[in-house]
Amino acid sequence: MESAFWHERWENQQIGFHQPHTHELLLKYFSGVVKPGAKVFVPLCGKSKDMLWLLEKGYRVFGVELSELAARQFFEENQLKPKITQRGDFKEYALDELVIWVGDFFKLVKSDLADIDAWYDRAAMIALPPEMRQRYVQQLCEQLPEQAKGLLITLQYPNGYREGPPFSVLEGEVEVGYGQRFSIDQLESAETTVNGKQTDDNPVTEQVYKLD
Numbered sequence: 001m002e003s004a005f006w007h008e009r010w011e012n013q014q015i016g017f018h019q020p021h022t023h024e025l026l027l028k029y030f031s032g033v034v035k036p037g038a039k040v041f042v043p044l045c046g047k048s049k050d051m052l053w054l055l056e057k058g059y060r061v062f063g064v065e066l067s068e069l070a071a072r073q074f075f076e077e078n079q080l081k082p083k084i085t086q087r088g089d090f091k092e093y094a095l096d097e098l099v100i101w102v103g104d105f106f107k108l109v110k111s112d113l114a115d116i117d118a119w120y121d122r123a124a125m126i127a128l129p130p131e132m133r134q135r136y137v138q139q140l141c142e143q144l145p146e147q148a149k150g151l152l153i154t155l156q157y158p159n160g161y162r163e164g165p166p167f168s169v170l171e172g173e174v175e176v177g178y179g180q181r182f183s184i185d186q187l188e189s190a191e192t193t194v195n196g197k198q199t200d201d202n203p204v205t206e207q208v209y210k211l212d
C-alpha cells in the first residue's frame with residue numbers, strides 16, 4: 001500500500017480498523033509474554049487505544065505511524081499534550097513513557113530500535129500487501145534486538161473472499177518470515193469479523209502468536 005492510500009484514509013476518516021477499546025487478545029496475552037517496564041515497539045500504530053493500555057500497565061511505548069493526523073488525533077482524543085521534535089526523517093510526539101514517531105516504518109534503522117524489549121503487531125503486518133509485508137517482516141527480524149519478544153495478531157480468510165487491507169496471512173507465511181529468527185507459538189485462533197462486519201457465513205479467523 002502506498003503512503004498516499006493511508007493518508008487519504010486518515011483524511012477521510014475511513015478508519016474502520018480503529019477500535020474504540022483495547023484489543024481483547026492484548027489484554028489476554030501480553031503480560032504473559034512481556035513483563036511491565038519493558039519498552040514496546042508498536043509498528044504502524046495508528047491511534048490505537050492499545051498504546052494507552054500498555055502505558056497504564058507500566059510498559060514504555062514506542063509507536064511509528066505514517067499519518068501525522070493519526071498521531072495528533074491520538075493525543076487530542078486522550079487529552080494528552082506531547083512535546084513535538086523533528087528527528088531526522090521522523091517527527092517525534094513524546095510524553096513521558098510514550099513516544100510516537102511520525103514517518104515511514106521503512107526508514108527506521110537498527111539503532112532506532114536498539115533499546116526495544118518487545119513488539120506488538122495488531123493490524124500492521126496484515127495492513128500490507130505481500131511484497132511489502134515480506135520487507136516489513138525482514139526489517140523487524142534484522143533490526144529488533146536479540147532479546148525482543150513479540151505478540152502478533154493476524155487474520156485469515158479464503159482467497160477471493162475480499163480485497164485487502166486487511167490481507168489474509170496464513171500460518172505458513174508467519175513461519176517462513178519469522179521462523180529463522182524467532183520461535184513461534186500460536187496461542188489462539190478464533191472466528192472474527194473484518195472491521196466489525198458480520199455476515200451469515202463468516203469465514204474470517206484471527207490468530208495470535210507469541211514470538212520469542
Ligand SMILES: C[S@@+](CC[C@H](N)C(=O)[O-])C[C@H]1O[C@@H](n2cnc3c(N)ncnc32)[C@H](O)[C@@H]1O
Nearest residue numbers: 006017044045046048065066104105122123127
Ligand atoms: C490498519 S491500520 C492499523 C493501525 C493500528 N495498528 C491499529 O490497530 O489501530 C495501519 C496503519 O499503518 C499506517 N502505515 C501504513 N504504512 C505505513 C508505513 N510505511 N510506516 C508507518 N505507518 C504506516 C497507516 O497510516 C495506518 O494507520
